[in-house]
Amino acid sequence: xxxxxxxxxxxxxxxxxxxxxxxxxxxxxxxxxxxxxxxxxxxxxxxxxxxxxxxxxxxxxxxxxxxxxxxxxxxxxxxxxxxxxxxxxxxxxxxxxxxxxxxxxxxxxxxxxxxxxxxxxxxxxxxxxxxxxxxxxxxxxxxxxxxxxxxxxxxxxxxxxxxxxxxxxxxxxxxxxxxxxxxxxxxxxxxxxxxxxxxxxxxxx
Amino acid sequence: xxxxxxxxxxxxxxxxxxxxxxxxxxxxxxxxxxxxxxxxxxxxxxxxxxxxxxxxxxxxxxxxxxxxxxxxxxxxxxxxxxxxxxxxxxxxxxxxxxxxxxxxxxxxxxxxxxxxxxxxxxxxxxxxxxxxxxxxxxxxxxxxxxxxxxxxxxxxxxxxxxxxxxxxxxxxxxxxxxxxxxxxxxxxxxxxxxxxxxxxxxxxxxxxxxxxxxxxxxxxxxxxxxxxxxxxxxxxxxxxxxxxxxxxxxxxxxxxxxx
Numbered sequence: 001x002x003x004x005x006x007x008x009x010x011x012x013x014x015x016x017x018x019x020x021x022x023x024x025x026x027x028x029x030x031x032x033x034x035x036x037x038x039x040x041x042x043x044x045x046x047x048x049x050x051x052x053x054x055x056x057x058x059x060x061x062x063x064x065x066x067x068x069x070x071x072x073x074x075x076x077x078x079x080x081x082x083x084x085x086x087x088x089x090x091x092x093x094x095x096x097x098x099x100x101x102x103x104x105x106x107x108x109x110x111x112x113x114x115x116x117x118x119x120x121x122x123x124x125x126x127x128x129x130x131x132x133x134x135x136x137x138x139x140x141x142x143x144x145x146x147x148x149x150x151x152x153x154x155x156x157x158x159x160x161x162x163x164x165x166x167x168x169x170x171x172x173x174x175x176x177x178x179x180x181x182x183x184x185x186x187x188x189x190x191x192x193x194x195x196x197x198x199x200x201x202x203x204x205x
Numbered sequence: 206x207x208x209x210x211x212x213x214x215x216x217x218x219x220x221x222x223x224x225x226x227x228x229x230x231x232x233x234x235x236x237x238x239x240x241x242x243x244x245x246x247x248x249x250x251x252x253x254x255x256x257x258x259x260x261x262x263x264x265x266x267x268x269x270x271x272x273x274x275x276x277x278x279x280x281x282x283x284x285x286x287x288x289x290x291x292x293x294x295x296x297x298x299x300x301x302x303x304x305x306x307x308x309x310x311x312x313x314x315x316x317x318x319x320x321x322x323x324x325x326x327x328x329x330x331x332x333x334x335x336x337x338x339x340x341x342x343x344x345x346x347x348x349x350x351x352x353x354x355x356x357x358x359x360x361x362x363x364x365x366x367x368x369x370x371x372x373x374x375x376x377x378x379x380x381x382x383x384x385x386x387x388x389x390x391x392x393x394x395x396x397x398x399x400x401x402x403x404x405x406x407x408x409x410x411x412x413x414x415x416x417x418x419x420x421x422x423x424x425x426x427x428x429x430x431x432x433x434x435x436x437x438x439x440x441x442x443x444x445x446x447x448x449x450x451x452x453x454x455x456x457x458x459x460x461x462x463x464x
Binding site: 164 | 415416419423427430446447
């Protein structure tokens with residue numbers, strides 16, 4: 001009888017472990033809404049925060065909610081394996097900074113915008129697509145779709161599609177041209193320049 | 206005068222149809238191995254357009270945007286969009302979207318009349334939304350795919366399959382039949398106003414892009430697919446780019462391949 005009880009306990013423990021591995025804690029939609037809340041926050045306080053303040057506020061959310069190593073690998077596609085570990089890490093780090101700087105630069109004012117979650121669709125391999133809209137009183141809504149990927153019990157954003165345009169595909173095409181024509185080091189130089197420009201072009205607080 | 210122009214345009218139309226159909230038979234770039242077989246020629250056209258834009262069109266559009274009240278710009282945008290809308294009406298019907306076609310036709314009539322010749326968009330608040338349809342999307346609906354990516358001098362990004370749309374939109378736009386002294390200033394305002402409306406988008410591109418040509422091409426082609434699916438592309442394939450993310454990412458991607 002005792003042996004049976006132990007085996008049931010084992011079964012439940014194994015089941016729970018397996019279940020938690022398959023079904024990440026929290027909802028994918030909560031991750032997207034957390035990002036949206038952070039974006040609204042920096043938009044509403046855009047001026048007092050300035051570029052650096054927006055960058056610092058968004059950094060923890062973007063760092064923890066985007067699976068940047070996976071994104072980096074997909075963006076560099078077949079070039080990824082040609083890089084050594086140090087170069088790969090350099091690219092991941094730089095790409096992280098570029099993503100944060102891009103958000104900090106683009107979400108630099110507030111005119112009554114809001115985000116609305118529309119629906120969640122299941123994709124293969126346990127991934128999900130969270131469909132949302134950025135609603136602006138002055139212009140047409142922008143459809144923002146987030147491709148969500150479960151990894152080690154958490155949901156991560158791996159791609160953002162704005163009105164049908166996938167930022168990741170654009171970068172993949174562009175970076176391939178730069179690496180092909182000018183080499184990896186040149187791409188790194190270009191990205192560093194971009195990050196610098198994004199900071200410079202934003203009004204200071 | 207008008208007849209001479211029409212004669213000339215019919216020739217262009219025929220050339221475009223031939224080009225469009227020939228390229229329409231080719232595999233669409235988004236699924237082909239080579240994403241841009243015409244790249245050398247396209248890059249030359251892109252460079253020409255970009256130079257013209259940087260030194261002439263963009264500075265004029267920026268000045269125009271700075272000194273023109275938003276109300277006037279909105280009115281002009283509505284006016285020119287409405288003139289171009291007959292092409293949307295026709296293509297909605299040609300794609301078999303009867304309800305949408307009727308809604309688009311009613312939209313055109315309301316905006317042209319009670320909307321003060323199109324200056325005010327009265328139709329949208331009445332539940333007659335604006336749609337984006339063109340002849341390229343119609344051909345796609347008929348099974349003729351988009352064809353190769355092309356960049357035309359003075360026109361910009363397009364696809365081979367959509368080139369006949371240059372002709373349908375031209376012939377269906379009442380501006381085409383305007384002659385005399387009004388034609389030039391009207392066309393000039395249309396071009397400048399359109400460019401001004403794109404300033405934000407191009408500024409974002411300039412801010413983000415490390416290779417503006419590929420950036421523009423990918424954004425344009427993805428946007429075309431989005432329009433072809435009426436803003437609801439099938440979710441299957443969304444994450445193909447992540448297939449085999451353990452090192453073989455994108456091998457089966459239908460969106461983009463880098464060869």
